[in-house]
Amino acid sequence: xxxxxxxxxxxxxxxxxxxxxxxxxxxxxxxxxxxxxxxxxxxxxxxxxxxxxxxxxxxxxxxxxxxxxxxxxxxxxxxxxxxxxxxxxxxxxxxxxxxxxxxxxxxxxxxxxxxxxxxxxxxxxxxxxxxxxxxxxxxxxxxxxxxxxxxxxxxxxxxxxxxxxxxxxxxxxxxxxxxxxxxxxxxxxxxxxxxxxxxxxxxxxxxxxxxxxxxxxxxxxxxxxxxxxxxxxxxxxxxxxxxxxxxxxxxxxxxxxxxxxxxxxxxxxxxxxxxxxxxxxxxxxxxxxxxxxxxxxxxxxxxxxxxxxxxx
Amino acid sequence: xxxxxxxxxxxxxxxxxxxxxxxxxxxxxxxxxxxxxxxxxxxxxxxxxxxxxxxxxxxxxxxxxxxxxxxxxxxxxxxxxxxxxxxxxxxxxxxxxxxxxxxxxxxxxxxxxxxxxxxxxxxxxxxxxxxxxxxxxxxxxxxxxxxxxxxxxxxxxxxxxxxxxxxxxxxxxxxxxxxxxxxxxxxxxxxxxxxxxxxxxxxxxxxxxxxxxxxxxxxxxxxxxxxxxxxxxxxxxxxxxxxxxxxxxxxxxxxxxxxxxxxxxxxxxxxxxxxxxxxxxxxxxxxxxxxxxxxxxxxxxxxxxxxxxxxx
Numbered sequence: 117x118x119x120x121x122x123x124x125x126x127x128x129x130x131x132x133x134x135x136x137x138x139x140x141x142x143x144x145x146x147x148x149x150x151x152x153x154x155x156x157x158x159x160x161x162x163x164x165x166x167x168x169x170x171x172x173x174x175x176x177x178x179x180x181x182x183x184x185x186x187x188x189x190x191x192x193x194x195x196x197x198x199x200x201x202x203x204x205x206x207x208x209x210x211x212x213x214x215x216x217x218x219x220x221x222x223x224x225x226x227x228x229x230x231x232x233x234x235x236x237x238x239x240x241x242x243x244x245x246x247x248x249x250x251x252x253x254x255x256x257x258x259x260x261x262x263x264x265x266x267x268x269x270x271x272x273x274x275x276x277x278x279x280x281x282x283x284x285x286x287x288x289x290x291x292x293x294x295x296x297x298x299x300x301x302x303x304x305x306x307x308x309x310x311x312x313x314x315x316x317x318x319x320x321x322x323x324x325x326x327x328x329x330x331x332x333x334x335x336x337x338x339x340x341x342x343x344x345x346x347x348x349x350x351x352x353x354x355x356x357x358x359x360x361x362x363x364x365x366x367x368x369x370x371x372x373x374x375x376x377x378x379x380x381x382x383x384x385x386x387x388x389x390x391x392x393x394x395x396x397x398x399x400x401x402x403x404x405x406x407x408x409x410x411x412x413x414x415x416x417x418x419x420x421x422x423x424x425x426x427x428x
Numbered sequence: 429x430x431x432x433x434x435x436x437x438x439x440x441x442x443x444x445x446x447x448x449x450x451x452x453x454x455x456x457x458x459x460x461x462x463x464x465x466x467x468x469x470x471x472x473x474x475x476x477x478x479x480x481x482x483x484x485x486x487x488x489x490x491x492x493x494x495x496x497x498x499x500x501x502x503x504x505x506x507x508x509x510x511x512x513x514x515x516x517x518x519x520x521x522x523x524x525x526x527x528x529x530x531x532x533x534x535x536x537x538x539x540x541x542x543x544x545x546x547x548x549x550x551x552x553x554x555x556x557x558x559x560x561x562x563x564x565x566x567x568x569x570x571x572x573x574x575x576x577x578x579x580x581x582x583x584x585x586x587x588x589x590x591x592x593x594x595x596x597x598x599x600x601x602x603x604x605x606x607x608x609x610x611x612x613x614x615x616x617x618x619x620x621x622x623x624x625x626x627x628x629x630x631x632x633x634x635x636x637x638x639x640x641x642x643x644x645x646x647x648x649x650x651x652x653x654x655x656x657x658x659x660x661x662x663x664x665x666x667x668x669x670x671x672x673x674x675x676x677x678x679x680x681x682x683x684x685x686x687x688x689x690x691x692x693x694x695x696x697x698x699x700x701x702x703x704x705x706x707x708x709x710x711x712x713x714x715x716x717x718x719x720x721x722x723x724x725x726x727x728x729x730x731x732x733x734x735x736x737x738x739x740x
Contacts, residue, residue, distance in 0.1 A: 140467070141576055144658070146505035146642055147471035147565070149576045152464040155452070158547065159459035160562055162516035164554035193458035204474035204516075204560040235470065238560075242476040248516040248550075248560030250472055253459070264453055264461045330458055346456070 118212050124239055127213060128203075131220040134233040138199065148235035150200050150252075157253035157264070159190040165245040173292050174311045176215045180222020181312035182387075183247050188230055189331035189389040191253035192320035195265035198232040198253045206242030222312070223249070230317055270328040270347035270394040272408040277400035279319035279391040281361035282336050283371075283378070284309035286385025290374050302370040315389050319400060326393040334386045341412050343392065350409035357403045358382055383414065430524050436551055439525060440515075443532040446545040450511065460547035462512050462564075469565035469576070471502040477557040485604050486623045488527045492534020493624040494699075495559050500542055501643035501701040503565035504632035507577035510544040510565045518554030534624070535561070542629055582640040582659035582706040584720040589712035591631035591703040593673035594648050595683075595690070596621035598697025602686050614682040627701050631712060638705040646698045653724050655704065662721030669715045670694055695726065 129143045141149035163169060163183040174182070184201070191198040203223060207216065227234055232251065255262035270276075288310030290296075291303055298307050308314075323329060328347055332339045344351040358364055364378075371378040394406055404414075441455045453461035475481060475495040486494070496513070503510040515535060519528065532546075539546055544563070567574035582588075600622030602608075603615055610619050635641060640659055644651045656663040670676055676690075683690040706718055716726075 141506075141578065145576075145579050146502040147469045147508075147563075149506065149508075150468050150470060151466060152468040153466075154463060156462050156464040156468065156564075157459045158462060158512065158514055158562075158564065160514040160516045160548060160560070161550045162518055162552045162558070162560060164518050164552050164558070166555070167553050190458040194453075194461065196459075196461075200470065202470055202472040202562055204472045204562075206474055206476050206558065236472060238473045240474045240476050241479050242558060243478070243556055244554060246474070246476070246518065246554060246558050246560075248472070248474060248558075250470075250514055250516075250560075250562035251459075252468075252470065264457075266453065267457050 118209070121239060123213065124207070124216055127217055128220050128237065131217060131224055132234040134235065136233040139233055139235055142235050143237070148202070150235060153254045155255050157191050157194045157196040158250065159187060160248060160250040161186045161190070162246065162248040171245070176218035177222035177225070178312040179247070180219040181226045183249055184223045184226035185313060185315050185389055186333060187249045187251035188226065188232065188317065189315055189333070191251050192317055193329050193331045193391065194253065195262070195324065195329065196253035196255050197321065198230050198251050200252045201227055201232055201234045202250050203234060203237040204240070204248040205237060206240040206246040208243060208245060209241060211245070265326050265329045267328055267330050267343045268346040270343055270349050270406050272349055272406055274327055274394040274406040275396060275398065275402055276351060276353065276404040276406060277393050277398045278336070278403055279316040279400050280388070281358060281363055281367060281382065281401065282332055282388045282390045283367050283381035283385040285313055285387040286381050287367065287370055287374060290376060302366050306370060309388060313388050316391065320391045323391070323393055323398065326395040326398060329391060329393040331389045331391050332386055333389060335384045336386070336392065337383045337412070337414070339392050343394070344410065344412050348410065350407045351404060351412045352407055353404040353412065353414040355379060355415050358401070361401050379415070430521070433551060435525065436519070436528055439529055440532050440549065443529060443536055444546040446547065448545040451545055451547055454547050455549070460514070462547060465566045467567050469503050469506045469508040470562065471499060472560060472562040473498045473502070474558065474560040483557070488530035489534035489537070490624040492531040493538045495561055496535045496538035497625060497627050497701055498645060499561045499563035500538065500544065500629065501627055501645070503563050504629055505641050505643045505703065506565065507574070507636065507638070507641065508565035508567050509633065510542050510563050512564045513539055513544055513546045514562050515546055515549040516552070516560040517549060518552040518558040520555060520557060521553060523557070577638050577641045579640055579642050579655045579658040582655055582661050582718050584661055584718055586639055586706040586718040587708060587710065587714055588663060588665065588716040588718060589705050589710045590648070590715055591628040591712050592700070593670060593675050593679060593694065593713065594644055594700040594702045595679055595693035595697040597625055597699040598693050599679065599682055599686060602688060614678050618682060621700060625700050628703065632703045635703070635705055635710065638707040638710060641703060641705040643701045643703050644698055645701060647696045648698070648704065649695045649724070649726070651704055655706070656722065656724050660722065662719045663716060663724045664719055665716040665724065665726040667691060667727050670713070673713050691727070
């Protein structure tokens with residue numbers, strides 16, 4: 117081991133030191149103590165080396181950003197604002213302190229984007245780096261009472277929106293898997309989106325009029341199917357509407373270079389963590405509408421091809 | 429894989445289904461929503477197969493109980509009561525659904541002991557079973573304001589107490605490591621304590637007069653040293669006082685059979701998650717006193733032997 121447990125704990129306590137006024141007891145005791153309002157959102161996400169990230173594909177900073185973003189997106193998807201995080205981390209012992217510090221800095225960077233603080237954690241040994249983050253969040257202004265936005269609220273007559281065009285992360289993964297050069301601006305953008313997507317937190321934070329919301333962590337199709345099922349309605353996606361995105365043409369060109377259909381990238385891609393929402397006259401990219409019934413249609417098909425579903 | 433992701437999620441949602449009145453949105457959306465008071469305790473713990481548990485040494489039920497107990501103990505150690513848990517789980521794919529169900533039942537069993545509910549989680553693939561649990565807790569009656577009990581509150585003149593005699597779990601580990609028969613009542617008790625310790629939650633829940641409290645997750649010596657340092661005082665442990673424990677003689681006899689000194693078991697053993705507390709005229713087993721100064725003495729030594737420290 118290139119480090120001792122107490123060295124790592126001291127390092128993490130230093131990186132995550134917070135002056136958040138709602139933090140009463142931070143790292144160093146059996147647990148943290150935070151001020152909370154009367155409703156709290158809680159979500160957890162685990163990322164495993166070799167499955168969710170590869171050490172030769174992503175820097176420690178990028179890995180930290182990405183797993184944190186996945187958690188924050190879940191909080192925003194409820195119509196809430198992230199407040200506090202705890203991080204459980206298993207290390208192999210082959211990492212150096214600099215790598216661990218950069219992982220922590222990536223977590224902190226992403227948390228800082230939304231004003232959340234890291235207030236505790238746990239350190240373990242394991243055969244693979246594994247990161248489990250739990251995020252808390254709250255609704256409205258501190259102390260107030262506001263209703264969460266669930267997946268089950270979509271209604272017939274609603275329109276369907278995404279915050280941004282998905283597919284960039286999926287394209288970046290393809291580039292890394294195929295070992296293609298990362299030279300063009302489009303390739304760089306795609307790989308960056310895979311390594312550490314830049315989430316549109318502001319979109320979700322202002323979507324108080326949405327009837328349903330979710331972030332797209334698996335594929336857009338999977339997430340849309342789940343939302344339609346939870347809401348007992350039918351989702352009708354119009355693939356032509358995606359062409360209105362400013363970056364559709366760029367992604368389309370890249371898809372041809374990668375020999376992947378742009379529909380596979382957009383509908384089958386996940387991990388961009390774009391926000392999927394329903395409602396009337398929402399901001400964002402309109403991609404379809406909600407009708408009575410069940411299931412999902414896209415491109416006129418009642419059933420989406422399995423290439424648009426993905427599981428890790 | 430003997431199962432699909434959606435099968436496991438459906439199974440876990442079924443096992444963890446809760447009618448807790450403070451749970452507004454449970455498993456199935458992007459995050460859970462819970463009612464909270466104005467102060468929340470949060471702690472996280474990760475356990476890795478092969479490091480914290482072995483599949484051939486412990487049942488899934490016992491593994492679930494043990495990792496959950498470690499989290500609950502951290503909440504009680506703050507003077508708080510556990511309320512909600514989330515569970516992030518990585519599976520190898522070689523488990524069967526029955527094993528996963530029993531793991532979940534172990535988590536639920538332990539959570540039920542203290543009235544806490546499992547309200548969310550994440551499922552990942554990995555080369556080893558890894559379980560990360562985050563526990564929330566609150567102080568006093570719901571909505572009230574109460575002060576946490578920190579590690580840093582011990583004062584010169586206080587007495588030092590443990591809820592129970594530690595060392596049984598360490599003895600159980602030794603029996604399993606050496607492959608000794610598990611036949612005598614003492615051996616069975618020790619192995620059971622290692623596999624899934626039975627915590628004295630009621631002790632911690634009623635210790636409102638303690639000046640400092642912690643659970644013993646590493647070794648008693650390590651935990652006592654940390655508490656003395658956090659409180660800027662000196663801890664004086666009197667090993668003879670442990671003999672007042674009703675089960676000291678039984679542990680002593682077992683220690684001789686194992687050829688380990690009983691002091692190594694008691695002072696160097698962890699994972700029983702006994703509660704260590706300071707204060708005046710507390711319940712529990714009196715084991716020493718606090719004086720001005722720094723560090724720790726035990727058996728007249730200024731420095732505890734390294735065999736009493738243990739790290740995983």
